[in-house]
Amino acid sequence: MATATAAKPATMAQALNRALRDAMADDPSVHLMGEDVGALGGVFRITDGLTKEFGEDRCTDTPLAEAGILGTAVGMAMYGLRPVVEMQFDAFAYPAFEQLFSHVAKMRNRTRGAMPLPITIRVPYGGGIGGVEHHSDSSEAYYMATPGLHVVTPATVEDAYGLLRASIASDDPVIFLEPKRLYWSKADWNPAAPAPVAPIGRAAVRRTGASATLITYGPSLPVCLEAAEAAREEGWDLEVVDLRSLVPFDDDTVAASVRRTGRAVVVHESTGFGGPGGEIAARITERCFHHLEAPVLRVAGFDIPYPPPMLEKHHLPGVDRILDAVARLQWEN
């Protein structure tokens, strides 16, 4: 076997870049657009080299205007293109929310299926990189609350490739949340033979266990896996479910896990009040009430505007806070 096909350490950023490149090569209707995506390759270099390879018409530096970027992408999709839009940072996407909520999410519905909008909106999100304010928000609850959007977020190098390919191939608009602090996370990955495109809407059990289930996604997955390892010392055998897709939500995988373990903790960076964890906890309670040994707990970011970087370590859910929650589950027993 040729050594060229061997798996090598690759970063999530490289996998995302490869996914964009492969999607553009496979389908001439795929167009990238955003601020700084051209010569610079994006501030995180996710679009590195794509303008050079595919030309400015396929990977376009736009004026600095998020509503304009998404609004023109809507028109391009109306004409049959598959725009992939980059919102440079989570909180920079907010000016585009009217386009997102009023048009992107609803166009298929308001035209009774005549005009689907296959737009992928890439949003680097979350904290933990020392960014100043407006550079670390976790906005997934806003997107989840809007019917018509898919909301996905990879946590591994393989998923970064597979889910992005699936998102671009989707005939529906997809909010593709990129956990920016995992951009440089590495895994053995073979870019010459990338993993098959993962279907949108399927959660993955990343670690099996019997004591309790940690339900998480995106940037909190490595934290949960670390917590699960640490929990072994306490004699707790934790299962870790990576949701990968918030909309559609994989009720089956989550419920099956919680029914096995009887206990669940939802972990995410986003605020707890009105955040994704409340919805997830409610869904678990509705489906698994008779299997639960304890209330479903949430370990989330505090209900505060994203803190300054020197304080963010106190805000972000860490291993200790997760283990404390797990201990409370045991105590309930």
Next chain:
Amino acid sequence: MTVQELPGAGADYRPTPPPAWRPRIDAAPLLPDTEPHRVLGTPAADRLDPALMRRLYAELVRGRRYNAQATALTRQGRLAVYPSTVGQEACEIAAALVLEEQDWLFPSYRDTLAAVARGLDPMQALTLLRGDWHTGYDPRECRIAPLSTPLATQLPHAVGLAHAARLKGDDVVALAMVGDGGTSEGDFHEALNFAAVWQAPVVFLVQNNGFAISVPLAKQTAAPSLAHKAVGYGIPGRLVDGNDVAAMHEVLSEAVRKARAGGGPTLIEAVTYRMEAHTNADDATRYRTDAEVEAWRAHDPIMLLERELTERGFLDDEGIQAAKDAAESMASDLRDAMNADPVLDPMDLFTHVYAEQTGQLREQAALLRAELEAEEQ
């Protein structure tokens, strides 16, 4: 290090601005005329094409009748709401008629008449306002975007579509309509800026009808005219009498021609007036006087054209009657169509949210189906 210590800095040190500091283009050719462009009642009317003018006349009369019929249907409760374009028919008709078949129209919620004049079935054009379905037609088939209720948000769509068409090498122009109030929205600015930077084949038509619901133009903008806004984006602005259908047709045709030829976008401000209230939910007497409305009645678009055409012998009583008869027939068909109660399938609520229903929606669809079956028993 102080300025004096900088290399080359001396007593006569003067920083020379780099070229990027200077204006890149001469703004003068982009400026609109100070007076709106007019044709009817001016020497320019000598160049009128009688056949085109008769067609515009018939469409204006039909448009006025459409406005009257839709307003009546609102009073009867057949339409939830109807934003009238009485007084603005020249803008609506001209916008529809300057486009080729392959071109796209991006209407605002007030521009049902433009969609109908472009050939859309009057009934299909009214589903949004009837409360039936949001968009009663296939936008790709008619090349008419859904009527947009949020202000100015359809303008960037027009830019993106025109840009995409040009990337594909297709001969397509997009014409986007917006009101005077819409020019204050961020999307208006972003659309014009993108269109200018990309030199997209787009024509922006602002119908300045005097009021954004109740707020007069003077409280909307301090610009000399809305057409002036074009200059800052590096595209030409045109000011035109929106009640003069010949002038509207001329200016719009020219802008469409220019866009088609690769000359980039144009912003056109049509100065017109909304003769009726914003919608049936609005009380226009709270913010404007009868005298003001009456003054505009003397500048009615149908009257202006009819006078010009009859004086020139292009239109006679028979022609006027024929236009009226065609309009009555349209109104009668529309009444018949609207008097039939629409048959809606509640299960359609879940059909078009996603290409494939999510598990969550399948559960909710099952719930509704069970409720409907229980009602039937």
